[in-house]
Amino acid sequence: MYLTRFRINTGRVGARKLLASPQTMHAAVMTSFAEPPAPGSNGPRVLWRLDRDGNAATYLCIVSPMRPDLTHLVEQAGWPTTARWDTFDYTPFLERLAKGDSWSFRLTANPVHSIRRNADEPTKVTAHIGPTHQLGWLLKQQGKAGFRILEKPAEKQLIPGHDTHDLIVHGRRQLRFTKKGNGGQVTVVAVTFDGRLEVTDPDAFRATLTQGLGRAKAYGCGLMTLAKA
Template identity: 90%
Template sequence: MYLTRFRINTGRVGARKLLASPQTMHAAVMTSFAEPPAPGGNGPRVLWRLDADGNSATHLCIVSPLRPDLTHLVEQAGWPTTARWDTFDYTPFLQRLTPGDTWSFRLTANPVHSIRRNPGEPTKVTAHIGPAHQLGWLLKQQEKGGFRVSEKPPGKQLIPGHDTHDLLIHGRRQLRFAKKGNKDQVTVVAVTFDGRLHVTDPGAFRATLTRGLGRAKAYGCGLMTLAKD
């Protein structure tokens, strides 16, 4: 597995085209591989995410089973004469994960649930909009995902009984686009979770980090990355 980070030159026309369309960005990511991994299945997959920090820098993060070549992205959306990208061997880090490890994490995800508006109608996948429901979605992923989001002691809760987890939900984006060959618009609501977690099941957690969490993985959702706590 490999972890790659590439800074995007947002002043370039090519970069703006990529940032405006998750489909275009997905295609650009997948063409980073001579033989892209087949989608689906239970193995590791290509995951990507866009991060914008407070210094107006925008980075593309990629986790992939194969080492990517981002030459085309440097030429289209980077600094061709000075900038490259950083790729790290992710496997040794993944193998060192143990129960009880504590990490800061970032996850951009598409929190959804299935609802039935009227009896007898089929269920419909609908986005969670409010932070409380988005938090509830993340907490439901914990057991299967092999982690537990850190809880705040009562004395550190800004709103006792409500601000219960060491977590910030921000960066809500509503992505609308039409799939190729389909006139109907697709809508994806993406939010970013920044927080702290504890590893409970290293095997399941490795799957979370390499297969992604939730839906809309092709459109920049599902990738969780870690930093030292």
């Protein structure tokens, strides 16, 4: 597995086209590989995420089973003569993960749930809109995904009894685009979670990091990355 980070030159026309369309960005990411994983495979897949920091820098993060070649992205949306990209061997890090490890994390995800108005109606997948429900969605994922979100001490809770976990949600984006092939309109609500976690099941957690969490993985959702707590 490989972890790649590429800074996007947002002043370029090509970069703005990529940032405006998750479909276009997905296509650009997938063409970084001579033989990308087959769609629908149960093993590690190509995951990507856009990160925007406080200094207005925008980064493309990619986790992939193969080493990518981002030459086309440098030419279209980077600095061709002064900057390229950084790729790291991710496998040794993944193999070292152990039960009880604590990490800070970032995850961009598409929190959804299934609803229906009456018993005769089929269920419909719809996005969680409010931060409370979005945070609740992630808390429901934690056990099967191999981690638990760490809790705050009572004295650090802004709203005692409610602000219980070391977790925030921000950067809500509503992505609308026309799906190629059938012309259908697609809407994806993406939010970013920052927090602290503890590894409870290393194997399940490795699968979360390499296969993604939640839906809309082709559109920049599902990638979780870690940093020292």
